[in-house]
Amino acid sequence: MKEIVIISGKGGTGKTSVTSSFALLAGKNAIIADCDVDAADMHILMQPDYEIKEDFYSGELAVINPETCTQCGICADICRFDAISIINNKHVVEPLSCEGCGYCARVCPVNAIKNIDLKVGQYFISNIKTGTKMVHAKLGIGADNSGKLVANVKNEAKKLALKLNKEFILIDGSPGVGCPVTSSLSGAHFVVLVTEPTLSALHDLKRVYVLVKKFNIKAACIINKWDINTAVSSEIKDFLKKEGILHIADLNYDEAFTKAMIQGKAIVEIEDSEVGKILKESWETIKKNIS
Amino acid sequence: MKIAIASGKGGTGKTTVSTNIASYLAETEKVVLVDLDVEEPNSKLFIKADLYNKEDKFKMIPQWNQNLCTLCGICQEVCNYNSVIQAGNTIMVFSELCHSCYACSELCPTEALPMIPVKMGELTHYKNNNLDFIESRLEIGQELAVPLIAQTIDYVNNLFTDDFIKLYDSPPGTSCPVIEVTKDADFVILVTEPTPFGLNDLKLAIETMQELQKQFGVIINRDGLGDAEVENYCIKNKIPIIAKIPNSKEIAHYYSRGMLIYKQVSEFKEQMEKVKRYIINSMRGVLK
Amino acid sequence: MKIAFTAKGKDWSSSMDPRFGRTEYFLIYDEEKDKIEFIDNSEANQEAHGAGPKTAQKLFDLGAQVLITGNGPGGNAASVLDKMELKIYIGAGDMTVKAAYEAYKNNQLKKF
Numbered sequence: 001m002k003e004i005v006i007i008s009g010k011g012g013t014g015k016t017s018v019t020s021s022f023a024l025l026a027g028k029n030a031i032i033a034d035c036d037v038d039a040a041d042m043h044i045l046m047q048p049d050y051e052i053k054e055d056f057y058s059g060e061l062a063v064i065n066p067e068t069c070t071q072c073g074i075c076a077d078i079c080r081f082d083a084i085s086i087i088n089n090k091h092v093v094e095p096l097s098c099e100g101c102g103y104c105a106r107v108c109p110v111n112a113i114k115n116i117d118l119k120v121g122q123y124f125i126s127n128i129k130t131g132t133k134m135v136h137a138k139l140g141i142g143a144d145n146s147g148k149l150v151a152n153v154k155n156e157a158k159k160l161a162l163k164l165n166k167e168f169i170l171i172d173g174s175p176g177v178g179c180p181v182t183s184s185l186s187g188a189h190f191v192v193l194v195t196e197p198t199l200s201a202l203h204d205l206k207r208v209y210v211l212v213k214k215f216n217i218k219a220a221c222i223i224n225k226w227d228i229n230t231a232v233s234s235e236i237k238d239f240l241k242k243e244g245i246l247h248i249a250d251l252n253y254d255e256a257f258t259k260a261m262i263q264g265k266a267i268v269e270i271e272d273s274e275v276g277k278i279l280k281e282s283w284e285t286i287k288k289n290i291s
Numbered sequence: 292m293k294i295a296i297a298s299g300k301g302g303t304g305k306t307t308v309s310t311n312i313a314s315y316l317a318e319t320e321k322v323v324l325v326d327l328d329v330e331e332p333n334s335k336l337f338i339k340a341d342l343y344n345k346e347d348k349f350k351m352i353p354q355w356n357q358n359l360c361t362l363c364g365i366c367q368e369v370c371n372y373n374s375v376i377q378a379g380n381t382i383m384v385f386s387e388l389c390h391s392c393y394a395c396s397e398l399c400p401t402e403a404l405p406m407i408p409v410k411m412g413e414l415t416h417y418k419n420n421n422l423d424f425i426e427s428r429l430e431i432g433q434e435l436a437v438p439l440i441a442q443t444i445d446y447v448n449n450l451f452t453d454d455f456i457k458l459y460d461s462p463p464g465t466s467c468p469v470i471e472v473t474k475d476a477d478f479v480i481l482v483t484e485p486t487p488f489g490l491n492d493l494k495l496a497i498e499t500m501q502e503l504q505k506q507f508g509v510i511i512n513r514d515g516l517g518d519a520e521v522e523n524y525c526i527k528n529k530i531p532i533i534a535k536i537p538n539s540k541e542i543a544h545y546y547s548r549g550m551l552i553y554k555q556v557s558e559f560k561e562q563m564e565k566v567k568r569y570i571i572n573s574m575r576g577v578l579k
Numbered sequence: 580m581k582i583a584f585t586a587k588g589k590d591w592s593s594s595m596d597p598r599f600g601r602t603e604y605f606l607i608y609d610e611e612k613d614k615i616e617f618i619d620n621s622e623a624n625q626e627a628h629g630a631g632p633k634t635a636q637k638l639f640d641l642g643a644q645v646l647i648t649g650n651g652p653g654g655n656a657a658s659v660l661d662k663m664e665l666k667i668y669i670g671a672g673d674m675t676v677k678a679a680y681e682a683y684k685n686n687q688l689k690k691f
Contacts, residue, residue, distance in 0.1 A: 010301060010331065011300055011301015011302040011463055012302010012303060038464040038465070039299060039463070039488075044488060059627045060371065078397065096470060099390050099392065102371045103369070103398075107398075139466070141465055141498060141499045141502050142466065142467055142470050144466040146627040146628060147601070147626075148627045148630070149627075151601045176330060176331075186597070186650055186653070187649060187650060197547060199336055199547075200331065204331060214654065216650060216651060216670070228543050229544065255538075261488060262486065262517055264487070372628060373626060378636060378659050378662040379662060383658070383659060385629065388629045432654075
């Protein structure tokens with residue numbers, strides 16, 4: 001069983017469109033995991049049935065018990081996040097400001113404060129249109145994606161892949177370069193970097209590749225909309241060459257991507273699509289390189 | 292007047308909108324553009340202005356004093372972020388995981404972990420006639436955006452009075468950094484794309500703004516690229532559509548070259564004029 | 580020599596866990612005593628952030644001299660492990676613990 005992660009660094013480069021195309025090409029052979037939970041979009045193209053729903057907890061939140069609280073104010077004094085305010089003569093925690101550090105609970109002289117696990121969203125296991133299963137999640141407002149949430153989504157996917165004897169796990173990875181993307185990469189066999197020829201995308205690509213290198217994961221790159229700026233595209237290619245990253249495809253700027261999306265389809269489902277054809281070849285290349 | 296420019300998902304053109312509208316507004320008004328996408332600020336690629344000020348921004352982290360430490364283990368126990376780790380007879384502090392809660396420092400019985408400032412990022416202030424441009428950038432490896440965003444907003448509020456139009460370029464998404472940016476704003480402009488992904492992420496952003504009880508409007512970028520669902524959704528829910536920026540390869544091309552688009556493409560400029568009128572009307576309280 | 584493996588189960592036939600920070604278990608093999616024990620790492624898995632340094636701290640307390648794993652520890656975990664005399668071997672993520680041990684004995688694993 002091989003774990004393939006698709007990441008981009010910068011948002012909006014077409015990562016999810018590429019991942020959903022690979023999901024269609026892999027069909028029943030893959031379990032899909034959407035770890036881009038800040039902007040989870042895979043479900044739009046995969047027709048999930050939300051078969052299993054679970055609450056998801058990550059981080060903590062302080063709660064003051066009004067029965068035992070003596071209103072001494074020590075908690076508000078030591079809180080560095082101004083998360084404790086006095087409302088109607090009572091000390092209360094403002095959930096959006098509380099960082100869950102637990103300091104107030106430790107200094108409360110009457111143990112009126114405890115830290116509870118913070119519910120940040122839900123995750124789902126769904127049957128999807130390709131005849132396989134997908135693990136995905138939805139975050140609540142003000143909730144941050146975390147290494148834990150990503151690890152959780154990936155764990156569920158891995159369990160399913162082992163149980164159902166699947167060849168691949170396809171992971172729509174997290175954006176950025178922080179803890180969630182580290183967790184997306186950890187344990188992966190192959191990384192596909194989806195980028196575009198803009199200066200900001202190249203900058204992010206370089207930053208995220210530092211992580212990939214640290215984990216010794218074989219990497220390949222797809223340059224989306226490569227024809228928008230051929231000068232930056234060649235700059236990207238120079239970078240790929242220098243780092244020994246397999247350059248598997250250049251995709252034209254093609255509005256067929258969006259047209260397919262509007263029909264709830266991945267681009268490879270559209271007949272005679274040039275980009276779809278290239279992505280089919282890319283998937284074959286990836287399979288060859290992974291074994 | 293403080294306006295946050297946000298989007299549910301990355302790559303919708305938020306930076307394109309904020310840099311262009313800031314420059315366009317600055318032709319007649321006093322404007323401050325603040326790039327608060329501190330992990331990846333890239334507005335500067337589009338703004339030509341002269342350096343005016345540069346400041347390091349700090350956060351407080353504990354520093355281990357080996358001579359005072361008795362290796363009692365309390366610091367490691369009270370740290371909820373795994374940023375203080377006792378490895379044998381060494382205490383290690385991971386700056387990027389530290390939330391500056393002071394628990395380890397103040398609960399240490401021998402005062403062996405005093406808090407010291409470490410650089411978490413850099414604020415840069417540029418000026419060009421009517422336009423002030425400020426960006427903050429996190430140091431590589433630092434993960435917590437919120438403290439730097441808060442300090443940057445403080446800098447702006449101390450320096451500029453409320454007759455300036457303050458434009459905050461927010462990070463994408465609906466997480467803590469976005470909330471930190473928008474909670475200080477008078478209203479929010481959400482930039483989206485007319486696609487199913489764009490609509491899905493717009494809905495999440497709208498939920499967030501409603502939760503924060505913010506007034507907001509929508510700019511549809513790359514109009515004509517996808518379908519009419521975003522527009523229908525806005526009309527149905529009585530959400531103002533401030534402008535519709537046409538989809539064009541020409542615009543994408545100028546963007547990729549780091550150029551201001553309203554100076555090149557007239558239909559784009561028309562849309563910026565709409566945004567400008569919307570902002571000026573709301574400043575005059577017409578919307579209230 | 581005490582050898583630590585990142586593992587998904589509790590015995591020699593378990594698969595390795597390719598991850599370090601969020602590994603499910605550590606298996607510790609004491610070569611001298613020919614004894615194997617397992618340590619549950621689910622506590623670190625409950626951490627929203629910073630699972631790496633927390634797990635490294637635990638390994639530190641276990642006092643192993645060799646670590647065999649998959650991808651290798653991330654930056655923060657690596658700097659904790661730096662403080663101990665530990666040799667780290669990677670690339671065993673897809674093996675069973677038994678096969679990983681044999682590969683290590685035959686010098687087939689890459690040093691981190």
